[in-house]
Amino acid sequence: MPDTENDFEDEDEDGTSSRNSEQPAEEPEPEVGPPLLTPLSEDNKIGGLSAWTVHMSSVLVPRYGVAIVHSNLWPGAHAFGIGRKYENIYVGFGQKYNIETFSPAVPPPAQDEFQCGPGTTEVADPTPEEEEKARAAKEEGGSDAEEEDGDDDQDEEDD
Numbered sequence: 001m002p003d004t005e006n007d008f009e010d011e012d013e014d015g016t017s018s019r020n021s022e023q024p025a026e027e028p029e030p031e032v033g034p035p036l037l038t039p040l041s042e043d044n045k046i047g048g049l050s051a052w053t054v055h056m057s058s059v060l061v062p063r064y065g066v067a068i069v070h071s072n073l074w075p076g077a078h079a080f081g082i083g084r085k086y087e088n089i090y091v092g093f094g095q096k097y098n099i100e101t102f103s104p105a106v107p108p109p110a111q112d113e114f115q116c117g118p119g120t121t122e123v124a125d126p127t128p129e130e131e132e133k134a135r136a137a138k139e140e141g142g143s144d145a146e147e148e149d150g151d152d153d154q155d156e157e158d159d
Contacts, residue, residue, distance in 0.1 A: 046072055047099040073097055 034042065043051035051073050057080075058065035064082075071077035076092020114120070126134065 040069070043073075046097055 040052045040054075041050075045051065049072055051071065053070040053072060055068055056062060056065040057068055066080050066082045069079045073096060074090070074092065075095075075097055077088075077090045079086060079088045081087070
């Protein structure tokens with residue numbers, strides 16, 4: 001019967017496990033960004049490219065145009081505004097822009113097709129009559145082979 005007292009972890013008074021207190025948990029450091037209300041021009045450049053792309057939705061009638069801002073650091077982060085109204089949206093994969101884009105390894109070349117030879121050529125299935133003839137021929141040939149094997153066995157007994 002198992003020892004149930006040793007099956008459970010020892011807990012300290014504060015409810016934490018003594019096993020967990022032996023090894024400190026490694027938590028990722030939170031990302032620190034610039035202070036709030038910092039001008040976009042002060043954001044870090046990304047490989048010579050500015051962190052933001054800004055344009056107007058309509059250059060023909062700027063009075064009714066919407067200002068649109070795209071993040072180059074977080075592809076998918078967009079902001080737009082007109083007058084004192086604005087909105088932000090993010091539609092992306094949660095991955096920062098990386099100058100060295102991911103390129104998977106080139107797959108190996110495709111294998112050649114199997115070379116068909118005389119032993120691997122496809123043939124039509126035999127009809128039931130042909131199967132019976134082949135089975136009968138095999139039985140007749142098998143009987144002759146058994147008789148010959150039987151003769152060999154008798155010869156060995158004579159020795």
